[in-house]
Amino acid sequence: MTATFFWIFGGIAIGSALLCITRRNPIASALWLVVTLFALAALFVLLDAQFIAVLQVLVYAGAIMVLFLFVIMLLNLGRPGPTDIKGPVGLLTGAALAGALLFQLKVLGQTTLPSGIQLPPGTVAAIQQQQGIVGSVANPLFGAYLIPFEIASVLLLAAIVGAVVLAKRKL
């Protein structure tokens, strides 16, 4: 049952991602990307990462994609215009390179983890049962990963200041 839903949502994610890169209108592209992000949130739920799935919808499908749509509409790029997809030579080169990459990444489909580093099955579910869905993510975040967390806050501050400096006409 879980596997069936997994393949359904995986198919939705791949299909809408393909539509996202082939639509001519940037707004249509952005909306298909939102569909992909929602399908990925469903995959996260099926992989026992419910809190990450909520964040995916709130942060990605909500905040980041609104920012994208905001810029597209601000620059008035939603009108139908000449296509921005490259000509046959560029298209063929891109397809060949992407195909080579997929050929190399395909091995991931058959990979198995060495049993030495694998947790016994049900460990993550037990941690989530014991500490709660949010607590199981928050405990390592504010414990072992505290310093990266603080660095991320500095990065976000730098990004806010940088965005204002870049986008402002006159400081």
Place this chain on the structure above:
Amino acid sequence: MLLNPALLISAVLFTIGVAGVLFRRNAIVIFMCVELMLNAVNLTFVALAQNLGMGGQVFVFFVMAVAAAEAAVGLAIILAVYRHKQSVSLQNMNLLKDG
């Protein structure tokens, strides 16, 4: 048990993102393809977190934080370029190219 399907889907999504970057000329669409690639990697992290512990899910946070910072700065750069060139096509961004 869902590890291999998840890794396969993530590989396909990553490839679609790469293909989009190679095919398109619109800077905003290329940016969205980069977000797609970041999300494919997030799927890998979450799938492996099921087998290797919660650290993978914590890393998704950091990827999201970096993606948010990247989107804010990148879109500000696109806005600044649009003011100069009145276009977001990468064909017109050849200031550093000789000739």
